[in-house]
Every structure is written in structure tokens, then in C-alpha cells.
Amino acid sequence: MKIIGIVASPRGARGNTARLLQVVLEGAESQGAEVEVVFLPGRTVLPCKACDTCHKKGRCPQKDDFESIKEKILRSDGLILASPNYIFSVSAQMKAFMDRCCGVIHCMAFEGKYGASVVTSGVGDEKPIADYLNNFLITTGTRPVGSVWATMGTISGEDFPLDIRSQALGLGKKLV
Ligand SMILES: Cc1cc2nc3c(=O)[nH]c(=O)nc-3n(C[C@H](O)[C@H](O)[C@H](O)COP(=O)(O)O)c2cc1C
Known part of the structure; x- marks a missing residue:
């Protein structure tokens, strides 16, 4: 059982989103x-160029990390998408990844996998973003099992409150 988590924050492993994903x-x-x-x-998965090659040949011709990330996902059983709230939506890095999955979506290449979403924000509005990520997962063939989010402005200190931690742990268990 292999699970891949994709973190689309420029703050990387030390960011809030990666830290919440880590609990999941x-x-x-x-x-x-x-x-x-x-x-x-950023720059590891460039924006889609709408060249249509992924639909015709099953691969994107852009020379970046997208195809190797796609292969990793194809070899996995579960996929968790983790994004900060950037202006009521996912980050540009996550959106670029989603757009690049156009070929994946057209043949539902991730069919049979299970998924989940993780969102953090400064002040809220996470649920529509988590729902958006999970709806995207459905279009790839992945079956989402849930989501977890955290409003960082309401949290003091480094650790997530027990209720959020417990939701995140539960989500990871449910996914397996
Ligand atoms: C460009 C940008 C846009 C943001 N937009 C919002 C927003 O619309 N609503 C919100 O609540 N927080 C917003 N935030 C705050 C982040 O969502 C929040 O700090 C998040 O936890 C950052 O996650 P990270 O540490 O993993 O990058 C924004 C932050 C940035 C840098």
C-alpha cells in the first residue's frame, strides 16, 4: 500500500500545509x-500549453517533473492533494498540476485509487477548496474518502489542536 502526498506550497516541508499533510x-x-x-x-510542474499532445500521445512533451510525478502516482494506491488557500482557491502550483492532468482525466487514468485533500488557510474558506480538490480527484478516476483543513489564524503555537490532529490522523487511517 503506497500513498503519495502532493504539497503545492512554495514554503515546502516547513509550511502549514505540509505539516498538516504529515499528520494525515x-x-x-x-x-x-x-x-x-x-x-x-514552482517551476517543477509548468502550466499547461494546451498543445493537446497528452490527448493524442498520452504524454506531455514539456521537459519538467510532471511525467515522473504522474508515474509515481500511477504506481501508488492513494493520492493526497495538499494546498494552501490562495485567494479563495488552490495555489498556482496546484492548479498547474491539475491542468497538466488533462490527459489523465480524459482516460480516468487514476481509476482504482483512493484519495483525500488537505487545505490550510490564514482565515478560513477551506471547505470549497477541499471540495474542489476532491471533485478534481473524481475526474481522474480517484475516489476521495474525505478532507481535513486548518485555519492557521485561529491556532497559536506550532502544533495543530487535538481535534484537527485527530481528524487528520483519522483521514489517513480511512484512506488506507
Ligand atoms: C498569495 C497568498 C494568498 C493567500 N490567500 C489567502 C486567502 O484568500 N484566504 C486565506 O484565508 N488565507 C490566504 N493566504 C494564507 C495562506 O493560505 C496560509 O498562510 C496557509 O496556511 C499557507 O500555507 P503554507 O504555509 O503551506 O504555504 C494566502 C497566502 C498567500 C501567500
Whole structure:
């Protein structure tokens, strides 16, 4: 059982989103999953050029990390998408990744996998973003099992409050 988490924050492993994802992955690991995190700090997955090659040939011709990330996902059983709230939506890095999945979507290439979403924000509005990520997962063939989010402006200190931690651990377990 392999689970890939994709973090689309330029703040990487030290960012809020990666830290919340880490708790979800702890839950998954507690049930025996092997986990891996892929960071999209920018420029690793470029925006879609609408060249249509992915529909015709099944691969994107752009020379970046997208195809290798796609292969990793194809070899995995579970996929967690983690994004900060950037202006009521996902980050540009996550949107570029989603757009590049156009070929994946057209043949539902991730069919049979299970997924989840993780969102953090400064002041709120996470649910529509988590729903958007999970709806995207459905279009790829992935079956979402839930989501977790945190409003960082309401949290003092480094650790997530117990209720959010417990939701995140539970999500990781459910995913497995
Ligand atoms: C460009 C940008 C846009 C943001 N837009 C919002 C927003 O619309 N609403 C909100 O609540 N927080 C917003 N935030 C705050 C981030 O969502 C929040 O700090 C998040 O936890 C950052 O996650 P990270 O540490 O993983 O990057 C924004 C931050 C940035 C840098």
C-alpha cells in the first residue's frame, strides 16, 4: 500500500500545509502504508500549453517533473492533494498540476485509487477548496474518502489542536 502526498506550497516541508499533510500520513503509516511526499515549489510542474499532445500521445512533451510525478502516482494506491488557500482557491502550483492532468482525466487514468485533500488557510474558506480538490480527484478516476483543513489564524503555537490532529490522523487511517 503506497500513498503519495502532493504539497503545492512554495514554503515546502516547513509550511502549514505540509505539516498538516504529515499528520494525515502518520495516520496512514499507522495502518501499514508506505508514504512519499512530492513538493511542487514552482517551476517543477509548468502550466499547461494546451498543445493537446497528452490527448493524442498520452504524454506531455514539456521537459519538467510532471511525467515522473504522474508515474509515481500511477504506481501508488492513494493520492493526497495538499494546498494552501490562495485567494479563495488552490495555489498556482496546484492548479498547474491539475491542468497538466488533462490527459489523465480524459482516460480516468487514476481509476482504482483512493484519495483525500488537505487545505490550510490564514482565515478560513477551506471547505470549497477541499471540495474542489476532491471533485478534481473524481475526474481522474480517484475516489476521495474525505478532507481535513486548518485555519492557521485561529491556532497559536506550532502544533495543530487535538481535534484537527485527530481528524487528520483519522483521514489517513480511512484512506488506507
Ligand atoms: C498569495 C497568498 C494568498 C493567500 N490567500 C489567502 C486567502 O484568500 N484566504 C486565506 O484565508 N488565507 C490566504 N493566504 C494564507 C495562506 O493560505 C496560509 O498562510 C496557509 O496556511 C499557507 O500555507 P503554507 O504555509 O503551506 O504555504 C494566502 C497566502 C498567500 C501567500
